[in-house]
Amino acid sequence: MVRVLIVSASPREYGYVRRASEFARRVATEVMGEEASWIDLYNYRIHPCVGCVSDNVKACYRPCPIDDDWERIADMVEGSDALILVTPIYWYNVSTPMKCFIDRLTTFENAIFVEGRSRLEGKVAAFAAIGNDVGAIAVIQNLMIVLNSMGAVIPPWALAYHTSEESPLRSEKFVLDMANVVSCSVLMARALKGLGIPREWYRADREFVERVTKIAEEVDREFDEMLYGS
Amino acid sequence: MVRVLIVSASPREYGYVRRASEFARRVATEVMGEEASWIDLYNYRIHPCVGCVSDNVKACYRPCPIDDDWERIADMVEGSDALILVTPIYWYNVSTPMKCFIDRLTTFENAIFVEGRSRLEGKVAAFAAIGNDVGAIAVIQNLMIVLNSMGAVIPPWALAYHTSEESPLRSEKFVLDMANVVSCSVLMARALKGLGIPREWYRADREFVERVTKIAEEVDREFDEMLYGS
Amino acid sequence: MVRVLIVSASPREYGYVRRASEFARRVATEVMGEEASWIDLYNYRIHPCVGCVSDNVKACYRPCPIDDDWERIADMVEGSDALILVTPIYWYNVSTPMKCFIDRLTTFENAIFVEGRSRLEGKVAAFAAIGNDVGAIAVIQNLMIVLNSMGAVIPPWALAYHTSEESPLRSEKFVLDMANVVSCSVLMARALKGLGIPREWYRADREFVERVTKIAEEVDREFDEMLYGS
Amino acid sequence: MVRVLIVSASPREYGYVRRASEFARRVATEVMGEEASWIDLYNYRIHPCVGCVSDNVKACYRPCPIDDDWERIADMVEGSDALILVTPIYWYNVSTPMKCFIDRLTTFENAIFVEGRSRLEGKVAAFAAIGNDVGAIAVIQNLMIVLNSMGAVIPPWALAYHTSEESPLRSEKFVLDMANVVSCSVLMARALKGLGIPREWYRADREFVERVTKIAEEVDREFDEMLYGS
Structure with missing residues (x-):
């Protein structure tokens, strides 16, 4: 069993970032059959890092001395095998709470x-x-090199992006890329747990495309209903 | 008269970022003879942007509806001709409050x-x-393209950096580059106010070097005294 | 009088990069009334930098010892007041000849x-x-910080981009942004030559929009004719 | 058996980039016991990509229609399980031949x-x-996201860097990080071939440190001898 944690950081409760995150959660559970949770950082109190490490290299460690919700989030990170970060693009960079999470x-x-x-x-x-x-790309290249510099494995095809005003869940390209972000993350986590080595990574077969497209449509509709009423 | 605003975002009260910022302030006033203020964002309450603009393009405007110290900071930005951002490097990116400021x-x-x-x-x-x-460079290239995308002019030699464990104010290269960040910003602001066109930008003449080196030493010493006692 | 040099680096003779470059040239001459030239680096022989500077810091200087077309290009750069770089996006970066030009x-x-x-x-x-x-953004932020690190001024709104399969010259946003890249570059070059200080930078007034839109349509049509025949 | 290909792109025959590359080759063979080759792109004729793919998406395929040494390099890439790119930093970016290789x-x-x-x-x-x-970081984040976007796996700790005037092979930090770039790449390639799952990635145990330090010293000395005579 592989545990996936999806972390988003968008203020918009029914917005695209959260739709994409819920979509990722369902692909992980319904298509890949794994455990998955999703949290949005705007629902937590997390304060800026105060750089204790500059005074004492051993001072920066769990539990973090800052009194906020970090340790609850940290427990979820600790318990996960794969971490999927979903961020809005704010000034060619992550949103503030995502930056805070990274720090x-x-x-x-x-x-x-x-x-x-x-x-x-x-x-x-x-x-x-x-x-x-x-x-x-400016956003993701920063996240990718940071997570790698912290010791994480980056599986093939570990990025999905959407840069238009329509819902990403209505974009064929985004839906397939995002589903593969989840799928490749799970395949990699399984491989590193001895649960089988993938022979292929990116999936674009009809069965997969149909399942994830259906999930995308469902999520988009549900969020529309929550946003506008049904 | 040109007004310079220096904005830093470091949690360390007597740390290198704040020393560099106070150095910049003194170069602007003592060497360039202009008005300058310095604020550190860790001394203000500023909350993450909530993206109102996505719902209504006209909703994002001064005063910002978020109830915190933003409008005080914003007044200082509004009143300045040149803005100098001084950031620590946290994971190849700005600190969280600097990201918040940008948003x-x-x-x-x-x-x-x-x-x-x-x-x-x-x-x-x-x-x-x-x-x-x-x-x-990863940090500064993001800040530079963002500020330019907001309409700012970037004067020649608009970047200074320091990436070692010693005080930047003891690095000849940093001191001279940082002094020129201030000087070139002032020269550009003057030019755009009709106060004269510079024939040269980067200064490395002996008089300038001596003055800014002396200021750097003073600031470093004062901060050491505040940190360690005299 | 201000001289603008547009440097592009695309292998596609009638492609979008060259259309955008010719558009920029015409805005500089026809709308702004200045001198402008455009060259594409794929029409020149320029070899990779061999890093003489690492052996002898004074060895890297004009004329460059490499025997190719560099000095012809260098003369044009030397003679210009404003340099506008137009690049295709190849793997989130510039094309190879543009990288060569930078080096x-x-x-x-x-x-x-x-x-x-x-x-x-x-x-x-x-x-x-x-x-x-x-x-x-990944491409442009590199170019911007590099040129600034070489001493160049970056005027307000110094970037235009287009990331879709249609002609950029049929995109209202690109046409207006690209025209302003030219216009703001000229305004800044004029200001630094004592030819007047702009009170406003980005132009979106009807007269400007109509003129540049007409030029964009003409350039697009001419390139279509050269490509497909009339 | 895992095959490692090291690709560097430096004009300096006995320079730091090539020393680091030869060091990587020896760590792969002598410490990890795998097959490894190293090529420097300055020894090959490779012309800039001409973007055939824009006219016909199926036109860009092996063999590439450009008549140069690409296919010899491509055979080596095809035959490798792990690819380690070693680049000089030219204007916060790769060297021109490395850019050409990427394209x-x-x-x-x-x-x-x-x-x-x-x-x-x-x-x-x-x-x-x-x-x-x-x-x-500006350089490596581009390379990392590009290779990942082409389908490559990025193992933990997949980056080493050196930004000073001394030989990287005399920097403890670089030597250990570079050795781990090789080691983690081999461990990952083995895992994906069913040759065992690593329980730990970054190695800093005394035996490893001593072996790679000795190799670094040897390589540095050999290159000094080739450069200056013995």
């Missing part, structure tokens, strides 16, 4: 200096960025 | 859709990034 | 170590990136 | 549209960037 993950990476190993080492990480306009 | 500046840029013009258009912007390790 | 510009920047000043200092630089898909 | 790899990635699958899918990719000054 606070130092409590995992900096375990190097306390217990000899990053607590993210060997976890799988993958990414999605959603906006009305350009900037997706 | 909230949308209230300036988005004036395009309310009054027909960005309130940052024609202001001058320049940058410094300070850390123990790599990532300075 | 060879070291002969200008490195004049710092020979004659005390970069030969790009105070010139104006602006950018456009064109592709079918994402990556525009 | 020509489209013949592998674009197999998606001819045979249904990228020929880089599931290969392992990792990176090193070496320069006198900043820019390492």
